[in-house]
Amino acid sequence: AQRVTQPxxxxxxxxxxxxxxxxxxxxxxSPELFWYVQYSRQRLQLLLRHISRESIKGFTADLNxxxxxxxxxxxxxxxxxxxxxxxxxxxGHTDKLIFGTGTRLQVFP
Amino acid sequence: xxxxxxxxxxxxxTRGQQVTLRCSSQSGHNTVSWxxxxxxxxxxxxxxxxxxxENGRGNFxxxxxxxxxxxxxxxLNVNALExxxxxxxxxxxxxxxxxxxxxxxxxxxRLTVL
Numbered sequence: 196a197q198r199v200t201q202p203x204x205x206x207x208x209x210x211x212x213x214x215x216x217x218x219x220x221x222x223x224x225s226p227e228l229f230w231y232v233q234y235s236r237q238r239l240q241l242l243l244r245h246i247s248r249e250s251i252k253g254f255t256a257d258l259n260x261x262x263x264x265x266x267x268x269x270x271x272x273x274x275x276x277x278x279x280x281x282x283x284x285x286x287g288h289t290d291k292l293i294f295g296t297g298t299r300l301q302v303f304p
Numbered sequence: 305x306x307x308x309x310x311x312x313x314x315x316x317x318t319r320g321q322q323v324t325l326r327c328s329s330q331s332g333h334n335t336v337s338w339x340x341x342x343x344x345x346x347x348x349x350x351x352x353x354x355x356x357x358e359n360g361r362g363n364f365x366x367x368x369x370x371x372x373x374x375x376x377x378x379x380l381n382v383n384a385l386e387x388x389x390x391x392x393x394x395x396x397x398x399x400x401x402x403x404x405x406x407x408x409x410x411x412x413x414r415l416t417v418l
Contacts, residue, residue, distance in 0.1 A: 199346075238308075239347070239394065239409040281346050291337060291360055292407060294346030 197222050199282050201295035208272050209303050216267040216298050218256075218282030226284045228265040229292065230256055233279040242267075242280070252276070272302045306331050308397050308410035316416045317385050325380040325413045327395030335359070336378040337407060338370060339394040347394055353378055354400065382415075390417045 198221040208214055220226060230242040243251045245258045245265060256267045265282060279299050283292040309328045317323050329336050335354045339347035349362035353372035367383040376397070382389055392414050396407040 201346075238411045241406050241408075244406070283346075286349065291349040291352055291362065292339075292347070293349070294339075296344070296346050 197284060197286050197293050199284055199293055199295035201280075201282055201298050203298045204296070205299045205301065207301040207303065210274055211271050214267075214269045214272045214276070214300065214302075216280050216282075216300065218265045218267065218295060220263050220265060220282070220284050222263075222284055225260075226258075228256070228258060229283045230254070230265075230267050231281045231283055231294070233281070235278070239281070272300075274302050274304055276300060277302045308395060308408050310393075310395050310410035310413050312413060313411070314414045314416075316418065318418050319385055319387060321385050321417075322381065322383045323385060323415060325382075325393050325395075325415070327378045327380070327397075327410055329376045329378070329395075329397030330408050333397035333399050333408070334376050335398045335400055336372055336376065337396045337398070338378070338380045339396065340364070341392040341394055341412070342388075343391070350380065385417045387417050390415060 200219045228245045231239050232242040233239045254269045256265050258265050279297050281297045282295045286293040308330050311326045337352040338350040341347045350364050351361040352359045356372045369381045372378045392412045394412045395410045398405050398407045
């Protein structure tokens with residue numbers, strides 16, 4: 196079954212520290228993976244998708260098929276990165292998304 | 305470009321009642337997906353509508369039903385409400401055109417069932 200696992204509920208770092216938000220997936224085939232972010236009092240929005248290979252707000256994510264992972268990384272965290280982060284993958288022939296449980300990132304000054 | 309809107313923002317109902325939630329899709333989008341997000345969980349797919357037809361359904365009972373209208377707006381109806389239906393309900397719109405199929409989410413409707 197298709198599944199996304201985000202093992203950490205909360206990740207706390209200080210400003211300027213590196214950040215890695217973990218995401219592991221279970222999927223048969225070649226998945227397209229997404230990271231969505233929800234800032235306080237804002238709606239859920241797409242941060243990046245692996246197919247575009249972009250760096251958004253300094254974040255990158257590399258698909259590792261061997262480890263079935265799609266970890267989100269940023270070398271130097273900023274306070275404005277504090278938010279809820281969700282990893283997601285497509286679930287079949289529709290465009291539905293299967294989300295992980297999310298990781299709350301707290302960046303302290 | 306108008307984003308996805310949802311109404312109402314909050315709603316309180318009692319067990320056994322029925323509720324209708326509404327979603328207006330982003331301009332140019334023809335697909336609407338509905339998700340349920342319980343406290344502390346990620347969004348869970350309920351169903352999707354494309355060109356007024358249901359186009360996929362998650363693991364939700366038939367008392368969860370929906371509609372899509374010719375202008376691509378959508379409704380989510382839940383009958384015989386249960387306490388566990390208390391959640392944030394998210395609507396997302398997208399286009400079926402490859403490369404522009406990113407799902408854009410609305411702000412959600414928070415439903416409380418007492």
